Amino acid sequence: MIEVGKLVAAAESEAARWDREGLPAEMIALAGESGLLGADRSVAFGGRGLDALELGRLAATVGQVCTSLRSLLTVHGMVAAAVDRWGTGEQRNAWLPRLTSGETVAALAATEAGAGTELAGVATTFEVDGADRLVSGTKLWVTFGQVAGVFLVLGRSDGGLCAALVERDRPGVRVEPVESGIGLHGARLATVRFDRVRIPVAQLIAPPGFGLSHVVGTALDHGRFTVAWGCAGLARACLEDAAAHAATRTQGGAALAGHQLIRAALGRGWVDVEGAQAMCERAAASRIAGSPQALIDTIAAKYAAAAAAATVSERAVQVLGAAGCAPDSRVGRFYRDAKVMQIIEGAQEVAEVTMGEHVLRGVR
Incomplete structure (x- = not known):
């Protein structure tokens, strides 16, 4: 059973501070204790065994309160998957x-x-040295890289692209905290440098040549799925905040909700949120069924949900006005986070091409 009540309650009151200072160590530890970090792994390995729909709903619940906390669920789950x-x-x-x-x-x-x-253009190398590999390269924008104890690293060797687990405490690993830019301010991003880091060949995950297509491909697919659900939760939270503000805010003695333009914006937002939710549920159903359609359904869900998060959060900031631009505004924070969601785990433009190719295959 996943016990995220304490995490959600903490995020509701502290997420704005986390956005300024980073997700604190005690919350990361609580994520492990609550079962969040092993949500969909087998109980045989200490996980909670959630299916895709249950995992998605969990990501949406966390996504409604803090994108950085949901990002911990995502990136950790990508490596575990x-x-x-x-x-x-x-x-x-x-x-x-x-x-x-x-x-x-x-x-x-x-x-x-x-x-x-x-x-496929990575320059990081895995140099053969007897029974070991020497890892050299620089990785950027590593989510929770500041606190991670192990990295799943993508690089190249004579046998093709490969992936390996590299522990943080190995000689030659250097972690440099970085500012996160537009959004995900709480996600403890880092640049990680590997200077001829020696690892045993036993830490390669799958043979060389399978590093991107299989290992990292699985990680990215898992990531898109939880990002999609997290974005659906984010968009729903923004819609709720905008509706609550419109219902209680008065201008000239009349409720803001009395204006047709405001009601229209809320209506469009509702359709966006429900559409994203439906696409996420479709992806979950495909994954549970083991359908070959699951991969494209997940790409489509992430595309739709990230777009909904971006548009609904933008409208919510507009409805709230100055309150939406305040330093501790949830819709303002989510507006910044939503832009990042349209880029990570496959940019929107790449998803459009992939989905278009899928459509053409069905037409021919």
């Missing part, structure tokens, strides 16, 4: 209990200066 799907029995036994309990926080280290949307 990849290890669970592609790791050997020994790797799963060694790592999954640590990940599901929160004993070790995990982060995905894939993005580089020359490899963002096109991850």
Whole structure:
């Protein structure tokens, strides 16, 4: 059973502070204790065994209060999903209990200066040195990189792209905190540098050549799914805040909600939120059924939900006016976060091309 009541209650009162100072260590520890970090992993490895719909609803619940906290659920879950799907029995036994309990926080280290949307262009190398590999390269925008104990690193070797688990405390790993820019201010982002970091070959997840297409591909698919549901929750929270403000705010002696333009904005927002929710539920159903459609349904859900989060949060800021621009405004914070959601785990433009190709395959 997932016990996120304390986390949600804390986020409702403290998320604005976390946005300024970063998600605190005690909340990250509580995420592990509550079961959040092992939500959909097997109970055999200490997880809670949630199915896709249950995981999605959990991501939406957390997404309604704090995007950075939901991002912890996402990035940690991405690494756990990849290890669970592609790791050997020994790797799963060694790592999954640590990940599901929160004993070790995990982060995905894939993005580089020359490899963002096109991850096949990574320059990080895995140099063969006897039975070991020497990892060298620089990874950017690593979510929760400041606190992660292990990184799932994407790089290249003579056998093709590969992925490996690299512990933070190995000699040659350097973590540099970075400012997060537009949104996700609480997500403890970092630049992580690897300088000939020695790891045993046993820490490669899947053979060389499978690092992006299989290992990181699984991580990104899992990430899109929880981002989608988190965005649906974010959009719903913004709609609720805008409606509450419109119903209670008066101008010239009349409620703001009395203006047709305000009611129209709320109506459009409601359709956006419900549409995103429906797409997320469709993706969950496909994943539960093991359908080949699950991959494209997840891409579509993330696309629709991120778009809804961006448009509904923008309208909510407009409805709230100065209150929406205040430093501790939830809709203002979500407006900034929503822009990031349209970029991570596959930019909107890339998703459009992928979905268009899917449509053409169905027409031919």
